[in-house]
Amino acid sequence: MVDDDDSVFAAMRAGARGYLLKGADQVKILHAVQAMARGEAIFGPTVAQRIIEFFAAPRAARIPAAFPELTSAYSKSSTTSPPATATRHQP
Secondary structure, eight states, rough: OOOOOHHHHHHHHHTOOOOOTTTHHHHHHHHHHHHHHTOOOOOHHHHHHHHHHHHOHHHHHHHHHHHHGHHHHHHHHHHTSOOOOOOOOOO
């Protein structure tokens, strides 16, 4: 796959349990397929570092990066309250 945050987080939102970059060699690809068959999650080192950095960042800083569709809503409101247009759904 490609090495950009939009692609990585879109794949994860879609349910990906692993992510390798296009340059991965055959051994890494084989290892990833075998790991996935065992139910493991596998991410290349570059992608894993980005995921770690994302979750280590303060919540307000990471929302726009992982969910670009929320960027405009959060830029118009404070980081401590939801956007004015948001409604809370009752179960």
